[in-house]
Amino acid sequence: MNDQDIKKAITERLHEIADEADWQHLTITQKSEYYTAWTNDPEIGGKLSQVIDEGSVRVYLKDTIIRSYSRSQRLSIKKLVSSLPSVACDEVTKEFIKPQAVLCDDKNLYTIAAARDWKTALLSAFERGCEEGNLQRNIVFFTKHTRGRFVDESYRDLISAAAKRLDIEVFWVT
16 A cells, blocks of 8 residues: 555545544544544554654644545535525626635625634625625625524624624525
């Protein structure tokens, strides 16, 4: 097995484990326990230390393998827009990153972001809307809002009030 084959096999195995563990909903402490166990596991950390520096194994697990997994699990704005019948989008005319957004038919801007990034998402949507001009709709979809302060209706109301002042619609999606 060459270096790339070893990395690929370990990546596939850890992605399976992350699926089984419902990785996106684990706490930081729980994730840390997984990183420690994987680093010490001869079939994971042991094999990785044969192809990368032993001191870099944990960082590789976290910053390369699991980061790629987390990105693959994110809801994409294109998938979201196409799945909502009430959202008009015949043609994506422009795409944005950080936060993800699409301009549809040169008149509707749709942005998706994790709730914790609400300030950045609203300001990005506002700025992009001003740059594009003449928008019919400027919508921000928030994900990952089922824990912490985002379950509090008064906090969501604060975010909605800020969005309204910026002429942005807000939707909470799961």
